[in-house]
Amino acid sequence: TKKSNRSPAIIIHNKLTMASFADAARFLLLTAVGIAGNPSTADAASASPVSGWRSDLDWAALNSKLSSSASLIDTSYDDYAGECRPEFSEPWDSISNHALIDQPSGMCLPWLYLGWEMSWPRPSENGHLNQTFNQAYQDILDLFNDASTDVESWLADPTNPSLNLPSKVLFPSIASDVVAAVNFAKEHGLEISVKNSGHSYQGASSKKNTLLLNMNRYTHYAPTGITDCDASILGSTVTEDLSNQPCLLSLAKNKSSLIRVGGGENFDKVYRAVIAANEEEGYKYHLVGGYAGTVSPMGWSWQGGLGGSTGGRLYGFGVDQVVQLEMVLPNGVHVKFGPTDWEDASAEGFTVPRTKVVSGVCRSNPDEHDEENWVWQSCPEDFDIDFNDMWFAVRGGGGGTWGVVTSVYLQLHDYLPFKSYLFNNPPFRTEKCTAIFPQFAEFVAHYMSAPSLLNVTKERSHACGSPDPRAGIYCHGEEDVMQAWTRFLDLNNSTDPANVACLFSSDKLASHYNLPAPPGYAEFMISFAKNLRADRFPGKVPDDPPGKIGADLAGVLVPQSWLDEGEENRKTLQENGTPYYYAFGGAAASGSDQANSLSQAHRNAAFMAYFSDDYFWGNLFPKMFDISDKTKFPPVFGSNHAGFLTAGPLKEDWTKPCPREWTFEERREKCISFQEAIYGTERLARLEAIKKAVDPQFIFNCVNCVGNNLPEASKSEDDEPSPAEAEPLLGNSSDETSGASFVSSF
Ligand SMILES: Cc1cc2nc3c(=O)[nH]c(=O)nc-3n(C[C@H](O)[C@H](O)[C@H](O)COP(=O)(O)OP(=O)(O)OC[C@H]3O[C@@H](n4cnc5c(N)ncnc54)[C@H](O)[C@@H]3O)c2cc1C
Structure with missing residues (x-):
């Protein structure tokens, strides 16, 4: 192993510019860092390990079943270092997954560290189970503070046991390719990982010692x-x-x-x-x-x-x-x-x-390549999947x-007409507006989850949403955001026109740049990128600079009913949380077909917010969620934004966070699991029962996914309830409020 003498230049990912879109800007203490510096490809190549994963298998047999436009390739650390890492030398706010997705090896990930287990390149022989949460936290803090660490040597080491890269990648182009791959995996006891963008904050789309199916070249419909x-x-x-x-x-x-x-x-x-x-x-x-x-x-x-x-x-x-x-x-x-x-x-x-x-x-006819000739029929009698x-x-x-x-x-x-509203963003940014951001955040909170306080109807409120007030408010159809903002400032005796102007619409932006008003969200993003950001991928809907939700607590789905208890609850959040994700309420509450596994916490939420773990479990959790039945942990977090360090509280006392000085092994044993905190005990039981029924070999076993944390022995155990017994076949589980009762609350 050679150590690179290049010093890691750390780029802190916390700018509140317009370019720092919602997910990238959403961090607790230390979510997002990137490493600049060229890859030590030469170092890596000289020490490259033999890529021999399952070289005993007849891969040519799989190859022979693939369509002519599919490809099955060998990959190695060198590909990751050579093809993927250079992108992270770009200025932070122009790094783009658009540059990574089509790299030939198909291995690139939008966050450099996702190439290592738990996005943590510190070497570990057992997936960091022997290391502590505090150590992970400290390593990231060191990066954050530009402190000296061994990180560069970890990153440059092709034998680092924490590397989490697959060495076989298949690019299927039609369904028969996928069928062939799954049958091959089934026959030989292989695991398959599946990747599209690789954006999963949990690192669920790529894994070492798996056959990676990179779906990017699959038929575009x-x-x-x-x-x-x-x-x-x-x-x-x-x-x-x-x-x-x-x-x-x-x-x-x-x-x-x-x-x-x-x-x-x-x-x-x-x-x-x-x-x-x-x-x-x-x-x-x-x-x-x-x-x-x-x-x-x-x-x-x-x-x-x-x-x-x-x-x-x-x-x-x-x-x-x-x-x-x-x-x-x-x-x-x-x-x-x-x-x-x-x-x-x-x-x-x-x-x-x-x-x-x-x-x-x-x-x-699963071997038929031409979709025109696909034949769909009743499933065979021995097909036992429900x-x-x-x-x-x-x-x-x-x-x-x-x-x-x-x-x-x-x-x-x-289609509904579109308008977005941006606060204190270029080209109209001022110091004065920076100073009143807290008031704007309060305004957004009212507009989204207590609109009547601003004389805004629920219908008009529902027309708008926001992934993060710093990234804007996006409305479809009728709304009156500017009017409500003026009213809010009035109510707060701060009607200075300079304050009113801190919020401006996409129409104003368009006219500033002499462009037509964007008719939709994607059009807005495309033309915004062209005008305000380095436009490396003209015409494409931009993505964020690399972001990583790596902190200890994922987004909490804050119940609307708790918020409705009183204005003091809203104030508590404002003092202790971070900007919120407003995509809840309205049809998000009432649009369920009652046959999906999205947790009821999503349907009941007013918004999603981030807190420190000790504050949340000890103070807010018992007030926000019903924890009277100690056999049923409630669903708390949103899955889309749950990072790799997310865990529930101590199993024996749900008001205490999982101790940070513990190793990940202890945490796994004694704390509520990632999965349980996402789905809740009851829903997770049904999902696990389904998992065992549809994938008894655990061919699909992605990190932090349903079933992934089950002890090996229990994966094949048959003492679980059947999927239908674990929870009624369709419909809500008994410990959760019905959609109807929530709908009426907001
Ligand atoms: C820049 C950015 C912006 C975001 N914006 C939002 C947002 O607006 N709203 C929101 O809710 N979330 C958002 N997220 C979070 C996002 O929903 C998750 O990161 C999600 O996992 C991305 O899915 P993906 O398919 O793009 O990623 P991937 O990492 O490729 O896949 C995620 C999971 O899906 C699986 N998967 C992918 N393709 C297939 C397939 N064909 N068949 C079966 N499984 C498959 C993978 O195995 C993995 O488990 C954002 C994330 C980022 C980084």
């Missing part, structure tokens, strides 16, 4: 994927091959169009497909999606999908946009499935029908663990 449903089919029965199921379900939701998206397409590609259709046909479509162009509807949707900038409060979470799923399951079968029977649930306060039955079909369970598990239970999603039909909504 979005460019021609929009379907306008013919309303005359309403009332027809679902065809046996489910071909009319997406439209029938959409029409039942009073929606008339949808889009098919491939398992490797990111939001940049999907947004641009929608823009192209809108430009061609006159603006009529709206897609709910993520903030950054490189985030994909895959992990984003399966983990929940917060649409803070794209109308999530009008149309629901990512899971609520899914109309039909097509997947290759861990048993190697290519299936598609979706609801085929539903009923009106408006009387209980839901805005979409309740799913009663989910049906699926299997492809009877599609109701799959529909529930995939939508909310996380990506990468239930199989490979090859395509999905997503709901499109009617």
